Amino acid sequence: MSLRLRLLLLIGVSLSLLWGAVTAWTLHDLNRQLSRTLDQRLAMSAQMVAGLMAQLPSPRAGALPSFPDIHAGIACQIVSVRGEVLLRTPGAPKVAASRPPLGYADQVIDGVHWRSYTTEANGLRVTTADRLTERDALLANVRWAAAVPFFAALAGSLITLWFGVRRGLLPLERLRQSLSRRAPDALEPVDARHLPGDLQPLAASLNALLEKMGQALSRERRLTSDAAHELRTPLTAIKTHLQVARITQGRDAKIALEHAEEGADRLQNTLSQLLTLARVEGEFDWEDGHPALAGEVVSLAARDAAPRQPDRIAIGPLPQTPLALPQALAVTALRNLLDNALRYSPAGSQVRLSVWRDGACLHFEVADQGPGLSAEAMAQATQRFWRGSQSAAGGSGLGLAIAAAIAERFGGRLTLRAGEGGGLRAILALPARD
Structure with a gap:
C-alpha cells in the first residue's frame, strides 16, 4: 500500500467518523428538541382552548359553535365531565370513550397513531392531538435539511484532502524521481535545500548512507587493487621458479621448487588474511x-x-x-x-x-x-x-x-x-x- 493511499485512508476514515459522530449527535439533539417543541405546542393549544372556554357561559352539547383548527395540523376536542362531546374540530379523533389520561399520551384510534395532550378545567376536558405520521414526516424533512450540509461538507473535505495529500507529497515524489534517475554508481549527496523541514532528516540520513556506501565502495576498490597487486607478486614468483625447475636439473631444480613452495605458502597466507579481514569487516556472525x-x-x-x-x-x-x-x-x-x-x-x-x-x-x-x-x-x-x-x-x-x-x-x-x-x-x- 502506497504512502498516499495510506494517508488518505487514515485521515479520510478519521474525518468520516468525526463528521458522522457530529452529524448523529446533531440529528439526535434536533429530533429531541423538535419533539419537545411540538409537544409544547399541543400543551399550549389545549391550555389556550381551556382558557377561552372558561370565559363562556356554562356550555352544553351542541350549544358551542364549531371552529376550524386552532393550529395547522392540530385536532381539538372538548368533552364534559359526563362524557358529552361539546366540540370537536374537523378530523379530530373520537376520544370520548377512551378518556385519555391527563398530560401527554400516545394512542391508536381507528388505525391512526396520535400524540395527544389533555388538560381539565372548569368541568371540561380539553384534548389536543396531532397525527404521528405528520409529525414523523416533519421530523424527516428537518433531518434531511440538517444532514445534507453535513454530507456536502464531508464530501468537500475528502476532495480537499485528496488534493492536499497529493500536493503535500510532491517533494517526496520529486525526491523519488531524482533517485530513480541516478546511475548505479552515482553517490553524490541529495540536494536538500528545497525540501520541507519534515524531509530534511530523511535527506540527511540518506546522504549519510550514500557517504558510507561511497566509503565502502572506495575501500573495496582499494582492497581489490591492493589484493591484485599483492597476489600478482607471489604468483609471478611461483611461475618463474617452476619454469626454472623445468629447464634445470639437480640442485638448481630443487632450490627452484623450494622457492616455489615458499611463494605458494606466502600466497596461501595472504589469501587467508584477506578472508579473515573480509569476514571481520562484514556481517558475519562470530558468536x-x-x-x-x-x-x-x-x-x-x-x-x-x-x-x-x-x-x-x-x-x-x-x-x-x-x-x-x-x-x-x-x-x-x-x-x-x-x-x-x-x-x-x-x-x-x-x-x-x-x-x-x-x-x-x-x-x-x-x-x-x-x-x-x-x-x-x-x-x-x-x-x-x-x-x-x-x-x-x-x-x-x-x-x-x-x-x-x-x-x-x-x-x-x-x-x-x-x-x-x-x-x-x-x-x-x-x-x-x-
Whole structure:
C-alpha cells in the first residue's frame, strides 16, 4: 500500500467518523428538541382552548359553535365531565370513550397513531392531538435539511484532502524521481535545500548512507587493487621458479621448487588474511558460544605464532578475565601482533607480552626489539598492505589491519607506541566481561 493511499485512508476514515459522530449527535439533539417543541405546542393549544372556554357561559352539547383548527395540523376536542362531546374540530379523533389520561399520551384510534395532550378545567376536558405520521414526516424533512450540509461538507473535505495529500507529497515524489534517475554508481549527496523541514532528516540520513556506501565502495576498490597487486607478486614468483625447475636439473631444480613452495605458502597466507579481514569487516556472525579467557587466548596465540621457539615470547602474569568477544577473533588479533613482533625482532631476541585490566577493557601489550616506526609510519601501519621501508620478508601487510579491525568491531582499539629502549609497542584493548 502506497504512502498516499495510506494517508488518505487514515485521515479520510478519521474525518468520516468525526463528521458522522457530529452529524448523529446533531440529528439526535434536533429530533429531541423538535419533539419537545411540538409537544409544547399541543400543551399550549389545549391550555389556550381551556382558557377561552372558561370565559363562556356554562356550555352544553351542541350549544358551542364549531371552529376550524386552532393550529395547522392540530385536532381539538372538548368533552364534559359526563362524557358529552361539546366540540370537536374537523378530523379530530373520537376520544370520548377512551378518556385519555391527563398530560401527554400516545394512542391508536381507528388505525391512526396520535400524540395527544389533555388538560381539565372548569368541568371540561380539553384534548389536543396531532397525527404521528405528520409529525414523523416533519421530523424527516428537518433531518434531511440538517444532514445534507453535513454530507456536502464531508464530501468537500475528502476532495480537499485528496488534493492536499497529493500536493503535500510532491517533494517526496520529486525526491523519488531524482533517485530513480541516478546511475548505479552515482553517490553524490541529495540536494536538500528545497525540501520541507519534515524531509530534511530523511535527506540527511540518506546522504549519510550514500557517504558510507561511497566509503565502502572506495575501500573495496582499494582492497581489490591492493589484493591484485599483492597476489600478482607471489604468483609471478611461483611461475618463474617452476619454469626454472623445468629447464634445470639437480640442485638448481630443487632450490627452484623450494622457492616455489615458499611463494605458494606466502600466497596461501595472504589469501587467508584477506578472508579473515573480509569476514571481520562484514556481517558475519562470530558468536560461537565459547567464552574467551585471557589465559587461553594468550596460550593459543603464542603457540600459533612461535610453535618451534616458544621461549622467544616472554609472558607476564595473566589475569583470568573473560573477554566480551569470541575466542577465535581474540586469538587471531593477538597472534597477528606476536607474529609481526617476532618477524621484525632480531633472531634470538625475545618479545614481551603483558596483560592487565584497565576499566572495561583488557589490554594486551606486545613489545618487540625491532627497528620501530616513526610517528608518520605508525599512523599508516594499520592500513591494508602497508609495509615500512624495513619490511620483513614473508609479511602480507595485513596483520595490524586485521588486529585493528577486530578491536574496532567490538568497541576496542589498537594503539602503536615507540618502545622506551627502541622497538615498537602494540597495545591491543579488548572489551572484558565483569
